[in-house]
Amino acid sequence: MSTHLRHLITLQNMDASTIQHLLNRAESLREACAHGTRRIELLRGRTVLNLFFEPSTRTRTSFELAARRLGADVVNFDIAGSSTSKGETLLDTLHTLEAMHLDALIVRHRESGTPEFLVHHAASAVCVVNAGDGNHAHPTQGLLDALTIRQHRPNFNLLTVTICGDVLHSRVARSDVHALQALGARAIRLCGPRALLPDPSEFPGCTLHEDFDDAVEGSDVIIMLRLQKERMIATLLPDEAAYFERYGLTQERLRRSASGALVLHPGPINRGIEIASEVADGTQSRILEQVANGVFVRMAVLAELLAR
Template sequence: MQNLQLTSDGRLRHLITLAGLPRAVIERVLDRAEAMRRDSRDGARPLDLLAGRTLINLFFEPSTRTRTSFDLAAQRLGALVINFDIERSSTVKGESLLDTIHTLEAMHCDAFVVRHKESGTPETIARHLRSHACVLNAGDGSHAHPTQGLLDALTLRRRVGDFSRLSVVVCGDIRHSRVARSDVDVLRTLGVRDLRLCAPPELLPAPGTAEFAQCTLFHNFDDAVAGCDAAIMLRLQKERMEAAAIPSEADYFARYGLTAARLARAKPGCLVMHPGPINRNVEIADDVADGAQSLILEQVANGVFARMAVLAELLGGSAA
């Protein structure tokens, strides 16, 4: 995968996963996101780094935050954005995904942002391109969501600085979560040593799952959150899990919901995060989601700058 994602001189060619990406590459993207925040005056001033470039959003699953922030990121960099209408395309006539991609390549598109329910689809596209276009994974099945991992790392870095001193708990539907995988990848690469995963047994990763090998697994959320610096809550992936995976939403909230009482068990000032969309009072209580320790809306804002940085790395050449 590293040979697919990186050029011979170590720069990004595609972004499919954060697994295996060198720390220097990740830190360069995070630094560039900060520079773009500054240069664009928090997004108020457009930049023209990608003028003349064309980005196509290929979303085969619903999305609000990711699709909108990719739109804004590309537009603020001066690129033309095409939101590909899957329901009105030739895919409904039986055209294969790769034939669709090759057709779009023939129109001289520069980048494809791909969200798909099947794990591995963005990698398959990247391996079969016939042009110099790049592929950005906007979430594939339960495999990876690399730009979410980057924006979460950016959000934490702006608050804490030194990752090596952090204790972070990720709680929720770990087994089906591409966000959990990308967060674990990026936080481990950036030096977090105490990574805790908490979920009901049915929603924890299967025994021996390699990407979670260095994490501590918990079934009891009260124990998992104790002494933590940050709590990343996850959405229940109802569309990917068996109906019987949890007995009821009320029972789940009682055992695994982040309430003010549970948050008090963490370190004072423990940061609260959630990739969204939130199922309120199922994964997280209203007063915690909207409280002073919540970074949820900061994550949304940082998503635009993280995606601007990735697009600039892939399409815009070296940073100034």
């Protein structure tokens, strides 16, 4: 492994070998778990703290399971009842937690840049793992999506990938693009209503599409993004039916893609808004594989950061 990974903040500028190494480690852990190795004691005695400023039971649980399956202790720091709600600054919270001798801090925050801010101000050897910050990055999601794709399509340089939905505000889209570009994906198409498409300069090498039928044409992988209901107005597609009509992944649209194209979604899915139930539950859906891979990818990241 070329890069010395101390924290995981973003996949931007991460090289292919580092990503492949993490994915390989996730695969090894998956196999170890499948062969009855019920619990790996790699992180025994280590303490991992979930610091979620935005609620996300799914992601928090995935990290919690990952850490526990490596033998670590996990503490959930409940922000709602904490002194941060009494006005303590983020840095005071950081330094207080560090003083308690934590090995890793899993951070989710609505403001982009928060995990990096914590890294810059950390006074100890604590490892920071970004579990999603604003529109910026969600690196473990990017890795688990890459792992899921690799399990079916190991040659990234043959792949056309379409990411559809609210790309503009999506940290998932950003981390996916970073992973896919590093791994050499042939083409990445970003698709959505004009108001939800990013500035093209942010995504060199990607193409932007307002017409989902065009974008899906010949795609090998289609990553659907969750539509936040509050974004609906901005799209000029005033209701869910109208959005689904233009940007929902239906069985019919899926037929335009390459044969056996993979369907991904970070979850939780909005059935009938961004994806048809028959597609979400269909044979091409990899959504539950993504969830399973999420635990293994997070185990790999924690093992990499804490057990080197």
